[in-house]
Amino acid sequence: MNWIASLPMYNVTPALAADWRAFLADVLHEAAPLTRIVETHEPLPAFWRRTDLLISQTCGYPLMQGLRESVQLVATPEFDAPGCAGPDYSSVIVTRADGPVHSLEASRGLRVAFNQSDSNSGMNALRHAVAPLSRDGTFFGEMIATGSHVGSLTALAEDRADIAAIDCVTMAFVRDGLPQLAQAVREVAWTQASPGLPLIASKGVDTSIVEALRVALTHALRTDPARTKRLRLKGFSTLSLADYARIEQLESDALACGYARLA
Structure with a gap:
């Protein structure tokens, strides 16, 4: 082969x-x-x-x-990386640095950016975090698929979205290599850890x-x-x-x- x-x-x-x-x-x-x-x-x-x-x-x-x-x-x-423990990782839930969101619950009815629908860090873990806050199966006002975690961070920085969950390893690499983009967002919460x-x-x-x-x-x-x-x-x-x-x-x-x- x-x-x-x-x-x-x-x-x-x-x-x-x-x-x-x-x-x-x-x-x-x-x-x-x-x-x-x-x-x-x-x-x-x-x-x-x-x-x-x-x-x-x-x-x-x-x-x-x-x-x-x-x-x-x-x-x-x-x-x-912050959010990692052994082989486990989490997602950091972030918003625009100068935005009004200061908790996950405060993002109700707002715009969520996610990298793609089959992502654990960008969708599945965020869905798990939001589920207890949902009402009749809904929580956000608009869903924006960006194609990547960097795309989601860019959507936040450009005020095209209000909140997103970012793989903590990706977030560490963004802080290392794209510091201006990292500084455009701030932490709101963390998701549950998983492998x-x-x-x-x-x-x-x-x-x-x-x-x-x-x-x-x-x-x-x-x-x-x-x-x-x-x-x-x-x-x-x-x-x-x-x-x-x-x-x-x-x-x-x-x-x-x-x-x-x-x-």
Whole structure:
């Protein structure tokens, strides 16, 4: 098999994207040197299901919404970022820095920005936080899909939205690389924690290669300590699908409140 690999999820700036690509190259050099690093031009749900996928990164929500039938878990990064604890992460709920919103409840009837409907950090965790405040299945006045967390932050900064939930790792990278954008928003609340974005492989990848990838991921942390610090990486955990069931529980809790979608 001619394997491919890509880490598409935390490329907040071009410099960060270059660091992730270099980190991945070091991992593959040790574990699978013939693997080709590619750009993900096709929609991510299709890319993640490719049978020639050696390693990539996905979100826990699509993983539990059907992707798990096509992939296996490799590892979950542990990040040095506010809102992270081991392999768990949270979303920081933010508003415009000079806006009037000072609590989640105060955003009732206002404009919510979210990156996409299959995001755990931008939609599912926020839905869970809002559900107890909802009335007859509604809470917000307008929903704005932005396509990315940076897009949601930009919508807040430009007064096109009033509130959004941002993956805390992304928010840390924005503070590092896009400080002006970070300063345009302020914290309102935090969502409940859940397992972070996992590294995955096609189910066709042999378990011996998966084990080699796990070893290589840890070794790559030591290859370039300055890069590891820029990537805010602390280590990797090996989780199971049972661990990721906590993401399904966030959805179940919201449904129990009669709040099936951001509305």
